[in-house]
Amino acid sequence: xxxxxxxxxxxxxxxxxxxxxxxxxxxxxxxxxxxxxxxxxxxxxxxxxxxxxxxxxxxxxxxxxxxxxxxxxxxxxxxxxxxxxx
Numbered sequence: 630x631x632x633x634x635x636x637x638x639x640x641x642x643x644x645x646x647x648x649x650x651x652x653x654x655x656x657x658x659x660x661x662x663x664x665x666x667x668x669x670x671x672x673x674x675x676x677x678x679x680x681x682x683x684x685x686x687x688x689x690x691x692x693x694x695x696x697x698x699x700x701x702x703x704x705x706x707x708x709x710x711x712x713x714x715x
Contacts, residue, residue: 639671643679650683658683659692674705681707 642665649658662680665672677700684693697707 636668637670639665639673639676642670643675646676646679646683650679650686653687655684655687655689655692662696672703674700677705678707 642661646658646661649655649661658680662672662676665676677696681693681696681700684690684696700707
């Protein structure tokens with residue numbers, strides 16, 4: 630996409646993250662999360678929820694804690710139920 634001068638937005642990133650989580654590729658999710666930050670793509674409640682849910686599914690508790698800390702530092706509070714993104 631970027632080779633054709635089309636910059637992916639947060640919805641595209643969330644869709645990719647969701648697919649990676651479903652395939653168990655949580656390391657790639659964390660890399661994508663970092664890439665989003667580096668490209669100044671707005672990290673929102675849904676990006677954090679999608680990432681933490683995927684990490685929880687595979688028992689990656691240390692990373693979950695880090696994302697939750699980061700989320701609360703940005704003024705977002707985690708929900709008990711994940712919002713529907715699709």
